[in-house]
Amino acid sequence: MEKSVNNAITIDSVSMEYQTAGGTKRVLHDVSYQVSEGHFVSIVGPSGVGKTTLLRLLTGLATPTNGSIAVRGQELHGPPQGMAVVLQDYTRSLMPWLTVAKNIALPLKRSGLSKSEVAERVMSSLEEVGLSGSGRSYPWQLSGGMQQRVSIARAIASRPSILVMDEPFASVDAQTRFDLEDLVLKVRADFDITTLMVTHDIDEAVYLSDEIVVLRGSPAEVREVVSINIPFPRSQVASRNDPQFAHLRTRVYALVRGLE
Amino acid sequence: MRRAWRWVIAIAVAGWLPVFFIAWWWHASANSKNPYFPPLSKIWTEFKANWIFTLVPVHVVPSLINLFVGFAIAIVLGIGAGTLLGASRTGARYTEPLIDFIRSIPPVALVPIFILLLGLDAKMRIASIAFSATFPILLATIEGVRHTNPVLLETAQTFRLTNQQILWRVRVPYAKPTIFAGLQVGLQIAFVVTIASEYLGSGFGLGAFTLNATDSFLIVDAWTGVILLGVLGYALSLVFDAVERVSLRWYYGQKKLA
Numbered sequence: 001m002e003k004s005v006n007n008a009i010t011i012d013s014v015s016m017e018y019q020t021a022g023g024t025k026r027v028l029h030d031v032s033y034q035v036s037e038g039h040f041v042s043i044v045g046p047s048g049v050g051k052t053t054l055l056r057l058l059t060g061l062a063t064p065t066n067g068s069i070a071v072r073g074q075e076l077h078g079p080p081q082g083m084a085v086v087l088q089d090y091t092r093s094l095m096p097w098l099t100v101a102k103n104i105a106l107p108l109k110r111s112g113l114s115k116s117e118v119a120e121r122v123m124s125s126l127e128e129v130g131l132s133g134s135g136r137s138y139p140w141q142l143s144g145g146m147q148q149r150v151s152i153a154r155a156i157a158s159r160p161s162i163l164v165m166d167e168p169f170a171s172v173d174a175q176t177r178f179d180l181e182d183l184v185l186k187v188r189a190d191f192d193i194t195t196l197m198v199t200h201d202i203d204e205a206v207y208l209s210d211e212i213v214v215l216r217g218s219p220a221e222v223r224e225v226v227s228i229n230i231p232f233p234r235s236q237v238a239s240r241n242d243p244q245f246a247h248l249r250t251r252v253y254a255l256v257r258g259l260e
Numbered sequence: 261m262r263r264a265w266r267w268v269i270a271i272a273v274a275g276w277l278p279v280f281f282i283a284w285w286w287h288a289s290a291n292s293k294n295p296y297f298p299p300l301s302k303i304w305t306e307f308k309a310n311w312i313f314t315l316v317p318v319h320v321v322p323s324l325i326n327l328f329v330g331f332a333i334a335i336v337l338g339i340g341a342g343t344l345l346g347a348s349r350t351g352a353r354y355t356e357p358l359i360d361f362i363r364s365i366p367p368v369a370l371v372p373i374f375i376l377l378l379g380l381d382a383k384m385r386i387a388s389i390a391f392s393a394t395f396p397i398l399l400a401t402i403e404g405v406r407h408t409n410p411v412l413l414e415t416a417q418t419f420r421l422t423n424q425q426i427l428w429r430v431r432v433p434y435a436k437p438t439i440f441a442g443l444q445v446g447l448q449i450a451f452v453v454t455i456a457s458e459y460l461g462s463g464f465g466l467g468a469f470t471l472n473a474t475d476s477f478l479i480v481d482a483w484t485g486v487i488l489l490g491v492l493g494y495a496l497s498l499v500f501d502a503v504e505r506v507s508l509r510w511y512y513g514q515k516k517l518a
């Protein structure tokens with residue numbers, strides 16, 4: 001426990017295999033990485049490389065074939081306490097029979113909070129994502145971008161120390177995407193959350209992250225870990241015009257494409 | 261104003277055929293000498309005498325009480341057992357062949373067995389109704405609870421909800437539209453069995469009334485019974501649709517936007 005006290009997540013020699021009709025398929029091979037407390041880490045790689053598989057292992061929704069994963073020093077057995085997950089398919093991860101407010105309250109069922117505390121949390125979470133007036137709507141009455149804001153509000157309602165997101169902005173338009181990226185940066189700053197994100201968008205990864213993990217190969221291995229030293233707070237205009245930005249996106253692109 | 265017009269048009273679209281049909285029947289049967297097809301005017305006079313509301317307490321109330329009690333039992337059994345079996349893969353695997361076998365028996369065919377077991381009173385009728393209406397509800401509930409969207413299940417797991425909480429807060433609500441489809445079939449079967457169970461050994465109820473009327477060659481009375489059954493069946497399905505619309509507001513709202 002002592003050695004990993006500054007690591008939110010420790011991935012130790014993790015391999016993952018699936019049994020398929022054609023035999024054993026190895027998806028991840030000997031992946032080791034440590035997510036530092038408070039960092040924003042993006043996992044990138046060519047499509048189909050196993051990014052989502054790695055994310056499922058990190059959330060405890062799946063168990064690695066070999067190796068181990070620890071969250072704050074505790075080995076994973078199922079989804080850990082203090083971690084919130086935003087899955088890719090937001091339209092299907094919100095409960096359509098519950099109002100927005102009740103969706104956000106759902107993860108608090110086991111928190112031991114009183115009714116008024118829960119209501120308070122729901123209110124403040126909605127406020128944080130800019131949806132104060134939408135608590136009584138149903139998710140399907142909202143636009144895609146607003147639904148994704150709801151799932152972010154739901155994720156922060158339990159005041160997690162770690163936030164894990166799987167391609168959270170994959171299916172919204174470009175303008176909404178920029179807004180949501182800035183929302184995630186704000187949430188992370190406001191609550192001091194360690195954040196882990198899978199994305200296929202290299203610009204987005206550079207814009208948001210402290211560190212980018214590049215997965216490559218079949219089975220996938222950690223090809224490179226790239227530090228992003230663009231200063232915080234970041235802004236869509238200034239940060240993307242930083243000379244470092246162009247340099248880093250080119251480098252990450254080359255790594256993902258196997259050109260380096 | 262435009263809303264009111266839309267209502268008028270909707271009623272006209274839905275109503276013109278029934279109105280036309282009744283007018284035609286009235287006119288075509290006016291001079292009928294065929295004892296099996298008496299004039300509608302005669303049926304209508306008799307209908308008013310019988311069902312507004314002289315015989316309602318004797319023949320309608322008992323049928324409806326049996327129907328509602330039987331259907332209520334079926335709802336509790338079907339949804340209760342269906343939820344448990346749908347949540348447990350092994351449970352469903354062990355019980356499914358038997359459930360499939362029993363529900364394949366035409367519901368009315370079991371009425372004589374229930375008479376043997378329970379005699380000829382309301383207890384037998386309620387048991388027959390409950391038994392036959394349970395199966396469509398049970399099967400729909402198993403189906404709905406078993407096939408919860410995996411994304412929702414995984415989402416619930418990341419909330420660290422207990423299995424109990426996942427069952428009642430995710431799987432059962434998710435299954436609600438499927439369960440309602442089962443309830444609709446269950447209600448139709450319950451109505452059929454309500455009437456059929458009164459064909460044997462009963463002096464009360466709409467089934468008994470209609471059968472006795474034909475046996476006694478009171479053809480006009482029999483027609484009034486058949487028409488009332490149609491009206492009741494239609495009213496039941498209207499009430500059911502209304503309840504469903506309210507309970508599944510989210511489901512229909514979502515579908516309308518999709």
